[in-house]
């Protein structure tokens with residue numbers, strides 16, 4: 001865990017007491033606590049900035065690169081259905097464990113009880129300047145989608161799926177973070193990453209220094 005994470009925990013644990021449900025909440029014991037935050041303005045969108053320790057991030061990164069999916073430069077996406085690689089199953093188990101240990105509605109209970117929680121994996125590799133167009137994930141996937149970020153941070157922009165329904169909301173996806181989308185966030189908001197357009201990857205007034213980014217998306221296919 002890095003210093004920023006440590007600070008976030010301390011703030012969450014010892015900061016002003018408040019009944020406001022948007023306050024970060026510490027989960028588990030202080031050595032391993034992860035902090036879940038509800039993203040304001042978007043129902044069903046939750047962010048855990050410190051989901052993976054630095055050590056776990058590098059372990060995952062090596063496991064992904066060892067798969068050999070990205071040896072050719074032209075390939076920047078890998079998809080797996082059904083039996084997932086062991087590192088992805090472990091990641092899914094870790095997500096479930098975290099959600100079961102937190103008294104927050106990060107995912108609706110009926111999604112938590114499904115078996116398995118996820119059975120589809122996409123790993124996306126983005127070089128600097130590459131991103132993903134605004135979209136709602138295909139309806140052949142169930143509700144409840146997880147995205148873990150590795151390497152370079154990026155800004156993911158959420159905008160209402162129906163035009164004129166409200167303003168866009170930017171979320172910083174830092175390395176080691178996890179977002180979970182369900183309900184409105186999954187069905188009524190589009191998400192996109194635009195790393196080409198100048199001014200899009202700006203966070204707290206500063207342009208993000210773009211490097212390679214790898215993301216892991218976990219979903220569950222709808223029954224046939």
Ligand SMILES: O=C(O)CCC(=O)C(=O)O
Nearest residue numbers: 122124132137147215217
């Ligand atoms: O790479 C990401 O962070 C997002 C990926 C995504 O939205 C998708 O594959 O549907």
Ligand SMILES: [Fe+2]
Nearest residue numbers: 135136137191
């Ligand atoms: Fe998506």
